Amino acid sequence: MTDTTSQAGTGHAPRTVDPDPDFAAQAVAQAALYEEADTDRLGFWARQARELLTWDTDFTQTLDWSGAPFAKWFVGGRLNVAVNCVDRHVEAGDGDRVALHFEGEPGDTRTITYAELAADVRRAANALAALGVQAGDRVAIYLPMIPEAVVAMLACARLGAPHSVVFGGFSADALRSRIEDAEAKVVITCDGSYRRGKPTTLKPAVDAALAKGAPSVTNVLVVRRNGEAVDWTEGRDVWWHDAVGAAGEEHEAQAFDAEHPLYILYTSGTTGKPKGILHTSGGYLAQAAYTTKNVFDLRPERDVYWCTADVGWVTGHSYVVYGPLALGVTQVVYEGTPDTPDKDRWWSLVEKYGVTVLYTAPTAIRTCMKWGEEYPGRHDLSSLRVLGSVGEPINPEAWAWYRRVIGADRTPVVDTWWQTETGAMMISPLPGVTTLKPGSAQVPLPGVAAEVVDDAGEPLGHGQAGYLVLTEPWPSMLRGLWGDPQRYVDTYWSRFPGRYFAGDGAKRDEDGDIWLLGRVDDVMNVSGHRLSTAEIESALVSHPTVAEAAVVGATDETTGQAVVAFVILRGGAQEGPDTVRELREHVGQEIGPIAKPRSIMVVAELPKTRSGKIMRRLLRDVAENRATGDVTTLTDASVMDTIRAGMTRSE
């Protein structure tokens, strides 16, 4: 395999950033973790599980891999996940510590302590039990970012009833298919929420979903959030404030097996039927807690943490609910959009709550870059200590901006690679320990084993692009796909037998650091040369006029594939007669002439899924002059029309 790529987009970004000695001296994570895990990987995980979690019954075996690729972690252990996330902190005397600083989009706030959260979860568990929910029953949750979303998830966990959270932005059809696949007994939703200053509704989508199917559902539990009028089905619909309000605060939590299912989460899936990723209890919680603590350098008595993800995505599961709450930290939960009422809302929240650790996505960072430094500049962000990134490769330019403008050129930036399937972070630097390298997720975390291999599964040398595989099982790994064990084996364990195929391209650099190159379907082959969409995007974004870029490989008669780029210019920048030529030259300089896009289109917006991922499949349709495929998972389907209209004009 030839690799013609180089480290693109390093523009103003430093190549490496050493740990700050003062930070390092006090860091939660220590280099010794790597040695310990290398010497005795299972012993290392057993220690994490015992130290970070409270078990009702200790486990007798760390890993049973005899049924590979179906793993059993912490065999024989029993615990209650919700008790681990709330009750035990209250018992330890930390009941008065704030668990959630909730801020609604209109500016309403609620401060919920661990003691209050524990009482809410117990009441909600009683209310669900009164509706007939028992261990093993599935509960669908279709809620915005309000405290009840957290309470609902934990109440399910407390009862051993796996939840299936469906992102509040999904349509009635998407919701119905997910409820049907999981055969959920109860749906928890609300009247509506607020977005961009306007009330929205959620209950009508649930009504529509249930009108069309989902016969397993016996009750709908409805939170009152914004007072929008709702239709009511007597006998089926129940107000949360009635049921939970009337429920008692006493609830005896049962301990469940470490492998008891905790949740199902459907991946948005760029093609085909969504996959119901199944996670279980002990291993998942252990790795969520371990990574939250070490990667974010968290001390519950000191930090105020904020992860901007919605609970509808895996990041919201592991890094809003389970990881931070298992540790007992204080966090911010924000309901709305970053530009309501103005583009400085996030930074006003950081200042107001004294946020110390912020975890967000590159797409959000690039949006803030596009808006300009003036917005973060309005606020005192000096409380920030650690910045995190997740969701896609972060180009060095955005990394450098994040650290400089948000982190005052002082905070470590941790680029964390993982997936819905992995349940928790897998590849990431450790702040205070690792010398950081903008653009690279760098090294497998202690206890995690990863390799970059070629088509035949042979490990590749430095600089060669191939496929990322995980070579050892890990505690928070998916335990399968709901109702489809064979698809689990086929999708993840058949491409390279005995190893987990992540579906991502990667390469190691001369230091052995791992660079993620995008999904393998995003890796292009131009004249027999392997080129990464991510690297060309990174090169484009390193140009001062470019805010955001998406690159696709379009079929080309001569070269097999050709590079086609779509770019959004930075606020203020105008498309001039030379813009396209200049950008082509720039990519040529950053990566090499082979990477120069065949065509570059300046657009106002890019098609994105609701989780913020660019839908390159749709751009490929445009680049190859085809009718656009399925657009149902786009945030805004009209984006494609605008792009096509622009395309015709520029031809």
Ligand code: 6R9
């Ligand atoms: C957590 C999450 C998983 C896919 C993954 C990869 C991409 C996530 C990344 C990253 C490069 C990072 N991805 N983090 N690529 N660097 N730090 O996003 O889960 O929604 O399942 O997406 O996202 O392509 O395979 P999920």
